[in-house]
Amino acid sequence: EAGVAQSPRYKIIEKRQSVAFWCNPISGHATLYWYQQILGQGPKLLIQFQNNGVVDDSQLPKDRFSAERLKGVDSTLKIQPAKLEDSAVYLCASSFRPGGQETQYFGPGTRLLVL
Amino acid sequence: GENVEQHPSTLSVQEGDSAVIKCTYSDSASNYFPWYKQELGKRPQLIIDIRSNVGEKKDQRIAVTLNKTAKHFSLHITETQPEDSAVYFCAASSNYQLIWGAGTKLIIKP
Numbered sequence: 001e002a003g004v005a006q007s008p009r010y011k012i013i014e015k016r017q018s019v020a021f022w023c024n025p026i027s028g029h030a031t032l033y034w035y036q037q038i039l040g041q042g043p044k045l046l047i048q049f050q051n052n053g054v055v056d057d058s059q060l061p062k063d064r065f066s067a068e069r070l071k072g073v074d075s076t077l078k079i080q081p082a083k084l085e086d087s088a089v090y091l092c093a094s095s096f097r098p099g100g101q102e103t104q105y106f107g108p109g110t111r112l113l114v115l
Numbered sequence: 116g117e118n119v120e121q122h123p124s125t126l127s128v129q130e131g132d133s134a135v136i137k138c139t140y141s142d143s144a145s146n147y148f149p150w151y152k153q154e155l156g157k158r159p160q161l162i163i164d165i166r167s168n169v170g171e172k173k174d175q176r177i178a179v180t181l182n183k184t185a186k187h188f189s190l191h192i193t194e195t196q197p198e199d200s201a202v203y204f205c206a207a208s209s210n211y212q213l214i215w216g217a218g219t220k221l222i223i224k225p
Contacts, residue, residue, distance in 0.1 A: 040218075042204050045213070
């Protein structure tokens with residue numbers, strides 16, 4: 001079984017630039033999560049999708065971050081414009097069912113450095 | 116909302132000894148408690164989980180205990196080995212969301 005795929009793996013940009021991350025969840029997984037993990041901290045949920053609908057985006061900085069999952073499969077997360085404090089690893093995860101009560105499978109993450 | 120606190124932030128144990136990591140949660144409605152292991156530069160991976168209708172669960176050298184009354188749960192690793200060195204995260208789920216602890220860096224001394 002293929003795992004969660006993410007690209008790119010690394011990205012370096014200057015502040016005020018824009019950047020986009022892509023995630024392909026495990027086939028058949030209805031729920032998709034985007035997390036931000038700052039060095040030395042636990043993952044922080046940015047947005048949770050159930051199929052192509054948003055379940056929770058309460059911690060997404062909507063003035064600069066956006067995410068979509070148009071066909072209920074792949075998802076993209078965009079930052080525009082980026083700030084220095086956005087430097088982090090962006091993790092995508094998926095699970096078969098909704099509810100946050102079963103295993104979340106994580107992708108390898110995208111390591112973002114904002115200069 | 117739910118809040119999860121995890122202690123200690125760093126734990127150093129001698130190889131072969133046991134390690135215990137503790138978490139407390141605030142929402143009495145939480146009913147699912149997973150533990151994830153994250154090795155340096157890698158993705159978090161589930162190592163064990165427990166649901167609120169169970170008090171203890173064991174998988175080889177790893178066990179998790181849950182005290183619903185006190186609202187705390189713990190990870191126990193026995194006979195620690197070098198490959199146990201990692202950051203361990205606890206989490207608690209209520210409704211549809213997982214709330215994560217800040218993590219414990221476990222160091223296994225040879």
